Amino acid sequence: MQSKKIYISCTILILLLVSACQKQNNEDAQTSLFVAQNKNVPPSNSLNILQTNPHEIKTENLGNISKIYLGCYSAGNKGATNMYISPEFVQTTNGKEKIPYVLISADKNKKIYLLKLLQKDKSNFLQGYESITFVNDDEILLEDYESEEDFKNGDRSGFLRFAKDKCKTVLPFLK
Numbered sequence: 001m002q003s004k005k006i007y008i009s010c011t012i013l014i015l016l017l018v019s020a021c022q023k024q025n026n027e028d029a030q031t032s033l034f035v036a037q038n039k040n041v042p043p044s045n046s047l048n049i050l051q052t053n054p055h056e057i058k059t060e061n062l063g064n065i066s067k068i069y070l071g072c073y074s075a076g077n078k079g080a081t082n083m084y085i086s087p088e089f090v091q092t093t094n095g096k097e098k099i100p101y102v103l104i105s106a107d108k109n110k111k112i113y114l115l116k117l118l119q120k121d122k123s124n125f126l127q128g129y130e131s132i133t134f135v136n137d138d139e140i141l142l143e144d145y146e147s148e149e150d151f152k153n154g155d156r157s158g159f160l161r162f163a164k165d166k167c168k169t170v171l172p173f174l175k
Contacts, residue, residue, distance in 0.1 A: 056105075056107070056152070057104070057105045057114070057148065057151070057152065062103055062104075062105075062106055065103065065106045065108065065113075066108075067087065067113075068111070068134070069085055069113050069132045069140065070085050070086065070087060071085060071164060071167065072084050072085075072164070072165045072166065072167040072170035072171065073140065073162035073163065073164060073165055073170070074162060074163055074165040074169075074170060075160055075161065075162050076161070076162075076163055080093070081093055081094065082165070082170040082173045082174065083142070083162060083170075084167065084170060084171060084174055085132075088100055088101075089101065090115065090117070090126065090130065092123070092125055092126065092174075093173050093174060094121075094123040094125035095121055095122055095123030095125055095126075096174055096175075097121070097122060097123070099117050099118070099121055099126060100117070100118040100119060101115040101117050101118055101130070102115070102116050103115055104116045104129075104148070105151075110133070111133065111134035112131060112132070112133045112134075113131070113133075114129060114131050114145075114148075114151055115129065115130045115131075115132065116128065116129055116148075117129070117130065127144035127145060127146050127157055127158070128146055128147060129144070129145040129146070129150070129151055130142060130143070130144060130145070131143040131144075131145060131151060131156070135161070137164075138163055138164045139161060139162065139164070140161070140164075141159060141160075141161050141162075142159060142160050142161075142162055143156045143158070143159045144156055144157045144158040144159065145157065
């Protein structure tokens with residue numbers, strides 16, 4: 001009897017979700033579904049987050065690149081996801097572990113940076129490669145890639161939009 005109630009409840013919930021999605025235009029429905037599958041990011045008007053373009057690996061003068069991506073970020077999901085990018089490691093509230101990385105590509109003109117993680121994220125929040133794209137001076141799009149080849153082909157496995165935040169606000173969540 002209990003399993004029938006659960007089945008009926010799930011069926012009603014699915015029907016309600018389908019009905020709500022049909023009321024939105026097709027693009028908004030696709031965005032909402034894709035975002036729900038990719039770390040619950042609200043859709044953005046200033047950057048097409050559904051767009052997955054192929055990228056080029058640019059390794060010229062990486063030592064001289066200004067690392068403007070360093071600092072603290074919040075995902076805007078009521079403090080649930082915060083991130084700190086230091087010169088040596090990335091740390092998120094999801095796993096709280098300090099994951100070392102190296103910068104392997106930077107396109108200063110497009111403000112796209114590719115970090116290769118040097119150890120596996122036990123929380124599986126971060127993948128092997130993290131692309132940081134500046135939406136504007138205060139916002140980034142963090143895209144997950146499982147390999148360098150996936151980055152080149154634009155085959156991301158997830159993404160999340162972050163806003164620049166004050167480290168005194170973010171760092172206490174990472175302890």
